Each structure stands twice: as structure tokens, then as C-alpha cells.
Amino acid sequence: MPELSVSGAALGALAVAAVLATLMRGWALTLVYPLSGLAAIALGIVDLRVLLGGLEATARLPIGLPTIGLHLRLDALSAFFGVVINGGVLAASVYGMGLDRAKELTPRVEPLFPLFAAAMNLVLIADDAYAFLFSWELMSLTSWALVVARHTDPESRRAGHLYLVMAAIGTAALLFAFGGLAGPAGGYGFDTIRAHAPGPAVAALVLTAALIGCGSKGGLIPLHAWLPLAHPAAPSHVSALMSGVMTKVAIYGFVRIVFDLLGPPAWWWGLPPIVLGAATAVLGLLYAVLDRDLKRVLAYSTIENIGVIFVALGLALAFRANGQNAAAAVAMTAALLHALNHSWFKSLLFLGAGAVLHATGRRDLEGLGGLIHRMPRTAVFFLVGALAISALPPLNGFVSEWLLFQAVIAAPALPQSALRFASPAIGAMLALAAALAAACFVRVYGIAFLGRPRSDEAAHAHEAPFAQQIAMGGLAGLCILGGLFGSVLAQALTPLLRELVGGGLPNGGSGPTPFSLIAFDPSRSIYDAPVIALFVAIASLTTLLVVHRLSARRTRRGPAWDCGFPDPSPAIQYTASSFSQPLRRVYGAMAFAARETVVMPPPGAIRPARFSVAVIDFVWNVAYAAPGRAVLRLSERLNALQFLSIRRYLVLMFAALVILLSIAAITI
Amino acid sequence: MTGDLVVQMLAQGAQMFFVLLIAPLAVGVVRRVKARLMRREGAPLLQGYRDLAKLLRKESVIAESASWLFRAAPSLIFALTWVAAALVPSFASGLMFNWAADVVALVALLGAARALLALAGMDVGTAFGGIGSSREMMIATLAEPAMMLIVLTLAIAAGTTRLAGVADFFIAEPLAVRVSLALSLVALIIVALAENARIPVDNPVTHLELTMVHEAMILEYSGRHLALIEAASYLKLVLYLSLLICLFAPFGMAPATAGVGGWLLGLLAWTAKLLAGAALLGVWEVSIAKMRVFRLPDFVGIAFIFGFLAILLAFLTRGAVE
Numbered sequence: 001m002p003e004l005s006v007s008g009a010a011l012g013a014l015a016v017a018a019v020l021a022t023l024m025r026g027w028a029l030t031l032v033y034p035l036s037g038l039a040a041i042a043l044g045i046v047d048l049r050v051l052l053g054g055l056e057a058t059a060r061l062p063i064g065l066p067t068i069g070l071h072l073r074l075d076a077l078s079a080f081f082g083v084v085i086n087g088g089v090l091a092a093s094v095y096g097m098g099l100d101r102a103k104e105l106t107p108r109v110e111p112l113f114p115l116f117a118a119a120m121n122l123v124l125i126a127d128d129a130y131a132f133l134f135s136w137e138l139m140s141l142t143s144w145a146l147v148v149a150r151h152t153d154p155e156s157r158r159a160g161h162l163y164l165v166m167a168a169i170g171t172a173a174l175l176f177a178f179g180g181l182a183g184p185a186g187g188y189g190f191d192t193i194r195a196h197a198p199g200p201a202v203a204a205l206v207l208t209a210a211l212i213g214c215g216s217k218g219g220l221i222p223l224h225a226w227l228p229l230a231h232p233a234a235p236s237h238v239s240a241l242m243s244g245v246m247t248k249v250a251i252y253g254f255v256r257i258v259f260d261l262l263g264p265p266a267w268w269w270g271l272p273p274i275v276l277g278a279a280t281a282v283l284g285l286l287y288a289v290l291d292r293d294l295k296r297v298l299a300y301s302t303i304e305n306i307g308v309i310f311v312a313l314g315l316a317l318a319f320r321a322n323g324q325n326a327a328a329a330v331a332m333t334a335a336l337l338h339a340l341n342h343s344w345f346k347s348l349l350f351l352g353a354g355a356v357l358h359a360t361g362r363r364d365l366e367g368l369g370g371l372i373h374r375m376p377r378t379a380v381f382f383l384v385g386a387l388a389i390s391a392l393p394p395l396n397g398f399v400s401e402w403l404l405f406q407a408v409i410a411a412p413a414l415p416q417s418a419l420r421f422a423s424p425a426i427g428a429m430l431a432l433a434a435a436l437a438a439a440c441f442v443r444v445y446g447i448a449f450l451g452r453p454r455s456d457e458a459a460h461a462h463e464a465p466f467a468q469q470i471a472m473g474g475l476a477g478l479c480i481l482g483g484l485f486g487s488v489l490a491q492a493l494t495p496l497l498r499e500l501v502g503g504g505l506p507n508g509g510s511g512p513t514p515f516s517l518i519a520f521d522p523s524r525s526i527y528d529a530p531v532i533a534l535f536v537a538i539a540s541l542t543t544l545l546v547v548h549r550l551s552a553r554r555t556r557r558g559p560a561w562d563c564g565f566p567d568p569s570p571a572i573q574y575t576a577s578s579f580s581q582p583l584r585r586v587y588g589a590m591a592f593a594a595r596e597t598v599v600m601p602p603p604g605a606i607r608p609a610r611f612s613v614a615v616i617d618f619v620w621n622v623a624y625a626a627p628g629r630a631v632l633r634l635s636e637r638l639n640a641l642q643f644l645s646i647r648r649y650l651v652l653m654f655a656a657l658v659i660l661l662s663i664a665a666i667t668i
Numbered sequence: 669m670t671g672d673l674v675v676q677m678l679a680q681g682a683q684m685f686f687v688l689l690i691a692p693l694a695v696g697v698v699r700r701v702k703a704r705l706m707r708r709e710g711a712p713l714l715q716g717y718r719d720l721a722k723l724l725r726k727e728s729v730i731a732e733s734a735s736w737l738f739r740a741a742p743s744l745i746f747a748l749t750w751v752a753a754a755l756v757p758s759f760a761s762g763l764m765f766n767w768a769a770d771v772v773a774l775v776a777l778l779g780a781a782r783a784l785l786a787l788a789g790m791d792v793g794t795a796f797g798g799i800g801s802s803r804e805m806m807i808a809t810l811a812e813p814a815m816m817l818i819v820l821t822l823a824i825a826a827g828t829t830r831l832a833g834v835a836d837f838f839i840a841e842p843l844a845v846r847v848s849l850a851l852s853l854v855a856l857i858i859v860a861l862a863e864n865a866r867i868p869v870d871n872p873v874t875h876l877e878l879t880m881v882h883e884a885m886i887l888e889y890s891g892r893h894l895a896l897i898e899a900a901s902y903l904k905l906v907l908y909l910s911l912l913i914c915l916f917a918p919f920g921m922a923p924a925t926a927g928v929g930g931w932l933l934g935l936l937a938w939t940a941k942l943l944a945g946a947a948l949l950g951v952w953e954v955s956i957a958k959m960r961v962f963r964l965p966d967f968v969g970i971a972f973i974f975g976f977l978a979i980l981l982a983f984l985t986r987g988a989v990e
């Protein structure tokens with residue numbers, strides 16, 4: 001109970017900050033971000049206490065629906081995701097303190113930012129369906145309002161429109177999910193739902209609805225189309241929150257419904273998340289690697305990471321259903337750690353993109369370049385994020401990746417042949433996604449930060465304000481620490497894992513060093529990041545010393561060599577499009593029917609040659625454009641109903657009444 | 669006990685030292701074999717050492733537009749490759765830190781070195797650097813998943829992802845001829861050719877602009893920085909040869925408890941197998957032509973498909989047994 005009252009006070013502080021930002025002008029507005037940051041610290045500490053101490057707090061407030069009231073509960077699962085969320089909120093708040101108030105449209109952002117943060121926290125502690133859906137909608141609406149903060153921009157309006165439609169569909173699906181869970185008796189409290197497990201048909205319905213509801217919020221393909229439009233349209237620190245943190249609320253929703261409320265899993269529950277997740281992982285990165293907008297690339301990469309998390313969750317379900325709890329624990333640890341890790345490096349990358357956007361006014365990669373000279377600190381932080389998200393050791397992205405591959409290797413022991421057939425394909429797609437991620441982020445970093453500036457704005461960029469450097473530096477530090485001491489994080493999850501999948505990873509003490517990450521058994525698989533990092537450090541230092549002793553040590557600066565043909569114009573450099581051209585030819589031809597056409601003028605003509613690329617987004621065409629057209633056609637037909645005579649309306653009403661009564665007569 | 673510990677530490681250090689020591693020789697053997705088959709005299713076997721010594725003595729010219737990343741990358745790339753190469757069991761299987769050699773981590777360490785090299789290639793802001801990095805990452809998106817599938821297949825067969833455990837499995841069951849392992853062998857050879865920028869994927873001796881991949885990325889390097897990058901690429905060759913030996917020809921490898929005498933025998937066997945592998949590579953390189961860049965996806969794609977078939981078979985056969 002004291003935990004929840006502290007949480008309540010912090011949520012109250014967020015509400016006060018929102019009201020303050022709405023009513024006040026001038027200096028009072030500068031208090032919004034510090035207040036949000038403090039509230040996030042308080043909430044995070046409570047969550048950490050609950051998670052590490054194995055506590056649980058419940059409360060019931062006499063507001064909300066008359067007969068139900070408002071149930072709140074903070075358990076290990078909520079607390080873990082609370083840590084994820086409040087870490088991101090804290091970073092975004094610190095970053096917000098460095099915002100240029102004159103330029104960044106703050107009056108439309110400041111009241112909504114704390115509300116958005118509070119809504120996400122409310123989703124986590126909701127303990128009945130009504131509270132859950134209410135706070136889920138509050139989260140959707142506040143984030144929608146933040147997306148359209150720049151509403152004079154038609155792109156933002158389009159993004160906002162699509163987001164609103166998809167959020168409505170998602171919430172409607174969740175409504176069905178909770179309806180199925182509550183059953184005919186209508187017990188909407190989570191404890192009553194937990195008490196009785198639904199039958200297999202209802203469970204299938206709930207699983208589908210949960211996948212649609214949470215998958216649309218997280219960006220599972222084919223429900224992803226709004227995400228790469230909406231996340232980049234918001235101000236950058238809000239983009240960081242939406243991409244780094246709000247997608248984790250979607251993961252939380254899925255875990256809460258499927259692992260906690262739906263009862264013991266059947267083996268096939270794992271299949272839909274595994275298949276959809278793997279497709280999402282690969283397609284998300286193929287979109288990312290071909291896109292030229294810095295923030296949109298990051299948003300597409302979010303889709304990929306959500307896909308990876310869903311694969312891990314699906315594997316955990318499959319193992320759990322077969323009673324292989326050790327393997328389920330490995331997969332679940334991979335899912336949870338990846339959620340945490342992704343919240344760190346994706347927030348970091350979006351904040352870095354915000355710093356670049358502020359310094360240059362540009363988001364298109366083709367206009368950037370050479371920022372490592374003008375923004376040295378941001379460049380270092382962004383590099384850490386880019387390497388971490390590419391799952392390279394010894395950073396944190398690799399820890400969850402490693403655990404996920406360990407889970408895939410355990411899959412041959414599954415008895416169902418459908419899962420055994422699917423798993424090698426999943427392994428192949430995850431490996432492909434990991435390699436594509438590296439290509440994608442080498443491209444982003446190489447084009448934006450390295451090389452020579454491709455525009456005047458990039459040539460005159462300036463370093464981010466100090467507060468923003470602190471926000472990015474803190475997250476970069478977490479990425480490094482989380483990579484080195486991932487085993488400690490995994491150990492901290494043990495009580496939560498016992499609750500969710502009935503087992504945890506082996507004790508850290510059983511490995512060769514205290515920081516060994518062990519999957520299954522020390523004789524089977526060990527990843528020891530500190531030892532490997534130490535080896536690399538020793539090898540680098542030895543190299544430096546030896547080279548220093550042996551070499552001439554002379555260094556001269558000169559013009560670039562470039563095979564004897566250096567061109568002073570920055571246009572000679574590879575661009576983002578030319579970098580991805582080989583990848584487009586290899587993968588784009590399959591995934592997007594990408595076709596290149598070159599129009600060469602005949603000899604003697606003085607027209608320039610033209611090169612164009614045609615790309616078809618099949619997912620958009622099939623899942624969005626076609627239904628959109630169908631709805632329009634249907635509404636045109638129905639339009640005729642508006643111009644009937646009264647006689648005909650009476651006939652229609654009578655017919656409707658007869659039909660309804662006959663249905664009632666048959667069913668009752 | 670402490671004496672034993674010191675011996676173990678020394679053995680581990682010896683492994684790190686030997687892979688570094690033998691790397692230029694292995695490259696020398698490849699070049700020499702190629703030259704003789706083309707009826708040229710060829711450079712002496714020890715030319716690799718001389719090249720490195722010469723590069724170390726020269727001054728390093730760095731482009732004006734280069735950043736700190738360009739200068740820091742060579743030592744890091746070298747260190748990452750060296751550690752990865754030293755983690756592969758060479759002359760003995762149960763060395764002190766053998767538990768740190770996880771196959772997934774090994775693939776990722778090489779991935780980190782490659783990402784750094786590709787970034788360094790883009791740092792100066794020249795046309796060739798970009799061309800090399802872009803092609804290298806394209807090849808990597810095919811070769812790295814293939815490699816991952818191979819190591820997962822081996823891990824499933826051996827029941828562990830520890831490289832030492834996998835090697836022990838292959839020593840214990842040398843006659844375990846299985847279709848999935850044969851497919852893995854072919855796939856691993858293709859990946860090794862692609863990763864080491866050998867013919868037919870890339871030609872290590874060409875500077876013809878349109879076909880360069882690896883050389884295009886390191887075009888701006890000179891002096892001691894170039895020496896480190898070259899040494900790293902030598903080490904990578906040793907790593908892949910060592911890996912093939914350790915997995916598919918582990919005979920002669922000393923067990924953990926063999927003691928110094930056994931280790932020396934193992935070292936002899938490993939050196940002989942490594943140099944034989946290098947000679948085979950030389951024969952292969954003269955008997956095949958370099959491919960066009962956009963034919964590469966087909967070639968490396970074969971490795972991916974073979975890797976996928978291998979892991980599929982591994983899943984199905986293992987599932988049927990249990």
C-alpha cells in the first residue's frame with residue numbers, strides 16, 4: 001500500500017505539471033520537465049523496490065464504474081515495465097530541459113507530455129479491464145495529440161489521422177479480448193478473470209484480439225503502417241517516448257493478457273506471435289534500410305525490435321505449454337531484456353536524432369554528413385546506440401540476442417512438428433534481421449555523422465545543449481553497463497520469471513565468473529561479457545603499446561587519396577540511396593518488387609540521363625489501401641439510403657424489427 | 669595448483685601468440701602457391717612479415733577530413749579479430765578460458781570488427797570508401813546469417829554453443845557423417861571465402877575500381893594503421909582455417925589434460941593442417957574466376973540455403989531421435 005501511495009503522489013505531480021502547463025505562461029512552464037523527471041524518479045524507485053523486493057501492492061478506489069470501482073495493483077510484472085517506462089520518461093524529461101523554448105512549439109507539447117507519461121504508468125497498475133482500457137485510451141489520445149502538435153504540416157495531419165484510426169481498431173480489439181476473458185458472468189476485475197480459464201475457442205479469440213490490440217500499438221506487421229509516420233512526426237523527445245517506451249506498454253499488455261490472465265497456455269498459442277514477429281523483424285528492417293529519413297529509419301527499426309520481442313514471447317509460450325520451463329525462462333528473459341535494452345538504445349537514438357534535427361534543421365540523410373566534427377559528443381553517444389542496436393558485443397543489444405538464439409537452439413526438443421518446422425526458419429530470419437540491422441545502422445551513422453557535410457546546415461551544425469548531452473550520455477552509459485552486466489539484470493528478473501513461466505535462469509554463481517550469463521547449464525552455454533571485453537581491452541592496449549614501440553609514430557595530414565582522383569565536392573560521396581542500392585537489388589526486388597529504370601538520352605541529345613526506382617509496398621496495398629477503397633465504395637452505396645421517401649423508411653424499420661425479433665426468438 | 673594455473677595461463681597466452689605469429693606465414697603460403705601455379709617465382713614465404721615491418725616503419729598519412737574514428741578503428745579491429753581468432757581452439761581443446769569461446773559471441777565479435785571497418789571506410793568521405801562499405805555490408809547480410817545458421821546447426825548437433833564443447837563432440841565422434849554437417853561444411857567454406865575477401869567474392873590483389881570491396885574500404889589507410897588492418901585480415905584467414913580444422917578435421921588436437929608434450933604435438937598437427945589449408949586455398953584461387961559484384965548474392969546465397977537446409981535437417985533428425 002505505501003508503494004501505491006507514492007506512485008499515486010507521483011502521478012498526481014504529473015497531473016499538476018499538466019495543469020500548470022495549461023494554465024500558466026512564462027517561467028512556470030520551465031517547471032514541467034523537472035517535475036516530470038522527479039515524478040519518473042519516484043515512480044521508478046517504487047517499481048524497483050517492488051521488483052527486487054518481491055512485494056505486491058493493491059488498492060481499490062471508489063471511482064470509475066459504479067459497481068466495480070477502480071482496482072489498482074503493482075506486482076513484479078508491472079514493476080518491471082514501470083522501470084522500463086520511467087527510465088525513458090526520465091531521459092526524455094532531462095532532454096526536454098534543454099529544449100529551445102522559442103523554437104520547439106512547446107505550448108502544445110508541455111501540457112500533454114506529463115499526461116502521456118502518467119497514462120503509460122496507469123496502464124501498468126490497472127487491475128481491472130475498465131481501468132486498463134481507460135488508461136490505454138488516455139495513452140493513445142495524449143500521444144495522438146503530441147503527434148499532431150505540428151498540425152500545420154500536412155504530413156503530421158496524415159500521420160495523426162492514420163494513428164487515430166489504428167488506435168481505435170486496437171482498442172476495439174482489446175475490448176473484445178477483455179469481453180472474452182470476463183465471460184458471460186462479466187467479472188472485469190483481473191483477479192476474477194484469473195480465477196477461471198476460458199475454453200479453447202474463447203482463448204483463441206482472446207489471443208487473436210490481444211495480438212491485434214497490442215500488436216497495432218507495438219507495430220506488428222501488417223498493423224504497423226501508422227508507426228513510421230506517427231513516431232517521427234512528434235517532437236523528438238516524444239518520439240523517443242513513443243518508440244522507446246510506449247511500444248513496451250504494448251508488450252506489457254500482451255504479456256499481461258496472454259501469460260497472466262488467459263490461464264495455462266496451449267502449444268499453438270506460440271505460433272502466431274512467432275510467425276508474425278519474424279516477418280515483422282525482417283520486413284521492418286528492409287523498410288528501414290531503404291528509407292532516407294533519419295527518424296523514419298529509427299521508427300522502422302522499432303518495428304523490427306518489436307518483432308524480435310514477439311518471437312521471444314511466442315517461443316516462451318511454446319516452451320511453457322510443453323512444460324520445458326528452463327527453455328521458457330531463457331526465451332522470456334530474452335523478451336524482457338530486449339524490451340529493456342530497446343527502450344534504452346532507441347530512446348538514445350531518437351534523442352540523438354532530435355539533437356541532429358535541432359542542430360541542422362534536417363531529417364533527410366542526404367543532407368547530413370560530417371557531424372562527428374561539429375557535434376563530437378552527440379556523435380559518440382549515437383555511435384554507442386547504433387552499435388548496441390546492431391546487437392554487437394559487448395553492448396546490451398547482444399545480450400538479449402544471444403539469449404534468443406539459445407532459445408532457438410533449444411527448440412528441437414519441442415514435441416510438435418509445426419513448431420519444429422517453424423523454428424529453423426525463425427532462426428534464419430532472426431539471423432538475417434541481425435545482419436540487416438548492422439547494415440542499416442552502419443549506413444545511418446556513416447551517412448549522417450561521418451564523411452563530409454552534404455549541406456550548409458550540416459556544415460554549420462552545433463553541439464546539443466548540456467542537458468540533452470546528459471540525457472543521451474546517461475542512456476549510452478546504460479547501454480554499455482547493461483551489455484557488460486546483463487547477467488545481473490537477468491538475475492534480477494528471476495522472481496518475475498518464476499511467476500510468468502515457472503522458472504528462471506541458472507544462478508549466476510554457478511558459472512566461471514560472477515558475471516557469466518548462463519543459458520540452461522554452465523557446461524552448455526556461457527556468455528561472459530566482462531571477460532571478453534577484458535580480452536579485447538588487453539589486446540588493444542598491447543597492440544597500442546607494441547605499435548607505439550615499433551612504429552615510426554610519424555603522422556601527417558594530407559588530402560584524401562581516393563585512388564588518385566580526390567574531388568573536393570561532397571557530392572562525390574556515397575549517399576544514403578547509393579549505400580542501400582546493393583541491398584535494394586538483393587532484397588528489395590523480392591520484398592517490394594523494386595525496379596530500377598535508367599532513361600539514357602540518345603547520343604547528341606543534351607537532356608540529362610534519368611534514373612528512377614519504383615518500389616511497391618504490398619502490405620500497404622493489401623491491408624490498407626484495399627479496405628480503405630472498400631469502405632469508401634460501401635459508404636457511397638449506403639449514401640442512397642439518405643434520400644428515400646418516408647414510406648420506404650417505415651418499411652425498412654419494420655423489416656429490421658422483424659429480423660431482430662426472429663433472431664431473438666431463435667436464440668432464446 | 670598455482671603451478672598448474674601458471675601453465676594453463678601460459679598455454680592460453682601461447683595460443684594468442686601462435687595465431688598471431690603464424691598468420692603472415694599462412695598468407696605467404698597462399699600467395700606462393702598461387703604464384704607457382706601461374707608459373708611465376710612469387711614472393712618469399714616470409715613476405716607477409718616484411719610487409720608488416722615495412723608498413724610499421726613508414727609514416728602514416730591521414731586525410732584532412734578524417735575523424736578520431738578513422739584513427740581508432742585499426743587497433744580496435746585488430747584487437748577484436750585477434751581475440752576472436754585466439755578463442756578458436758587450435759592445438760588443444762580444454763584451455764583455461766575455453767568456456768569464453770561461445771560460437772554466437774564469436775560471430776558477433778567478427779560482426780563488430782566488420783561494422784567498425786565499414787564505418788572507417790565511410791569516415792573520410794570519398795567515393796571509394798562508400799562503395800566498399802556498402803558492398804561489404806551487403807555481402808555481410810548474406811554471409812553472416814549463413815554463418816549463424818551453421819553455428820546453430822553445429823550447436824544443435826553437439827548440444828552446446830561452447831566452441832570447445834563442439835570440438836570435443838567432433839573429436840569423440842569423428843565418423844559422425846551426417847548430411848546436415850556436410851551441408852554445413854560447404855556453407856562454411858563459402859562463408860569463409862566471402863568473409864576473407866577471397867576469389868570469387870573479392871580479389872585481394874586487385875585495385876581495379878569497379879570490383880573492389882575490401883580494398884576500397886581501406887584505401888585511405890597507410891603506415892602503421894594499414895599494418896594493423898592488414899594484420900587483422902591475415903588473422904581472419906587463420907581464424908576461419910582454424911575453425912574449419914577444429915570442426916571438420918580435429919584429429920591431432922590435444923585434450924585439455926595432455927600436458928606440455930601433448931600440446932607440442934597438437935601444435936605441430938595444427939600448423940601442418942593450417943598450412944595445408946592455406947595451400948588448398950591457393951589452388952582454389954587460381955582455378956576459378958572472380959565474379960561480378962551482383963552475381964555474389966547468388967553465390968553467397970548458396971551458403972545461406974545450405975545453412976538453412978542443414979539446420980532444418982538438424983531440427984528434424986534430432987526431434988525424431990528424442
